[in-house]
Amino acid sequence: MRLGPWKIEVEYGHLALVVVIAGVTGFYLADTLQVSRNTNNIILVVPLSLLLLGLCLLVFTQCIRPHKADTPKPAEEPADEADGLEQEQSPMDLLRAFLLLVGVGALVMFYPLIGLDVATLLFMIFALVLLGVRGWLFVPIYATSFTLVVVGGASWLLPYPLPTLLF
């Protein structure tokens, strides 16, 4: 983004994360204060929430880096802690990872309706294809056998019933 002679670099993803953390903290603080202002209720939550909101504000300012348009932009720190052990993900890989997360969300949302067995089978087929497994025979065979072993094994092992449709 440009503002006169200034160019502003914004880390939108990081900004979103900080806003989420600050938002959840703010909601929790308000809810706690609404419940009671007794010391036993606020002794940890209030000081901790205020500290967190302050830190979020600090990081918020770090996510927006203004610099003169004619000077090179400030260097970014590598995001990963393992320092180069993880290879940098391409935008396509990031999109795939995001779709995989959406797939997990869909699985979690729908398995009580369609059964864990069917939901697992569908998720496995979706994820295998999304991640680039080819071989139209391999995908259904692996997905089916994995579902049978894992869901079947879990329903045999667990002391409470699994919400399944077929077995």
Added chain:
Amino acid sequence: MLDSSAFLGAMSLLGSDINIWLVIIPGLLIGLIAGSIAGVSNTMAMAICLPLTLYMDFLPAVMFLTAIFTGGGYGGAVTSILMGIPGTTSSVATTFDGYPMARKGLHNEALGLALMSSVLGVLVGYIILLFVVAPLGNWVIRLGPAEMLLVALWGLTMIAALGGKRLSRGLIAGGFGLLLGTVGMNTSGYVRGTMDIPFLLDGIPVVPAMMGMFAASQLFTLVGSQFLIKDKAARRADYRRVLSGFLSVLRYPFFQLRGTLIGVFVGAIPGVGSSVGNLIAYAQAKRTDKDPDSYGKGNPKGVMAAESANSSSEGGSMVTMLALGLPGGGGTAMLLAAFAMHNVTGGPQFINQNMDIVYTIIFGNFIQAALLLIVGLGFLAVAGNIVRVPLTILIPSVLILALIGSFAVTGDHAGPITLFVFAGLGWLMKRYGYPVAACVVGLLLGRMVESELIRTWQISGGGELAFFLGRPVAMAFAILLVLSLLQPLIMRKFTAWRTRNRSA
């Protein structure tokens, strides 16, 4: 220190029943498998196997359950190293250097190192237990809520301060986890942050949250890679390299011993125990090493510190269980349940009247540690092959295992929902350099920290300073806490000062 008549009695008890020996290997195997599946912890395996012990005599029953406990301790390291997903809460610190070692193709060495470190940790932990079971039990009972609070905060700040590149992000991760850990009904009966969702009354389920954060932060960042280890030749399970990992433990005996001692003493503190012990041992190793920057990038000493501490914390947690009848965590709670099922009550009276049985349990665990070496090696032959599976198949498979594991933990929809929410959060946090482990540890300790803070506030008459001045142990922990927090800043200033001086 050592009661000789009880010692002889223990020897005779061990020789009197073959079943004591027969249950050890199945127990170790069950523990190894359960510990290595994220979500199916050794505590759950012990719970599932608890009814079986009704058909056993008391000593075989206890030996069977402690074998599961011991096996599970190492099983948790296998997934930590190979996939960066801790199988149990006590193997969180193992991921910090174990997983980077695996990504460098050093998984054989890391697994061997962790196995040897675990075996030595269990052995030394129980040897210490043999001598200090009674005095340590008395020491632990003197720790009040102030000390418990400060130990928990010490562990958390150390990991927040050391985990990330920036202190502010470490503090946000740890603080946010701590805050989320207090959701639900607190110790005084106030209900906060539940959004009228019934399952949140008991708080956010910690194990599914942990699985979501770790599994997601690792698996989603691996999308686009073909294998965990790029080099094809390095993917083979190689016993020579496992053996070299084994022997490398002997090169750093001080790290091993210090991790073990931290594990025993922190493990003895009920509720904090093994979850914090491995983090403190790791942070101490990093803090005192000549090359602290190599930690988090595959330093074997980091794996050793974490594994020795989490294995020896088993001995530590047995102290409070045997000496006081207090379970320090899930595993010892299961053991106490087995005691009750056989009409035996743990506690000071049990120790005074049945020291021979206490010694039998300890000696039985020595044998378990030795057998873990053999059974663990066999297990590695199978588990080590996971790096040969293409990530395109491994990622969805592990996600499903984690999801079913999360269902298994809670028994309802709460587990998978928690896993999903924390999967998204963990992925973003990892991407922007926030230490996920600090958030998980905060979540784990949140409820306890708040309860102990309230109790400390109440018994100190509203935070009177004189109360803390009269508690030297609490003061010592408070100083350690402040030092942990300031250490990265001090180190940074010191390094900058030294660089300036050298260049001048």
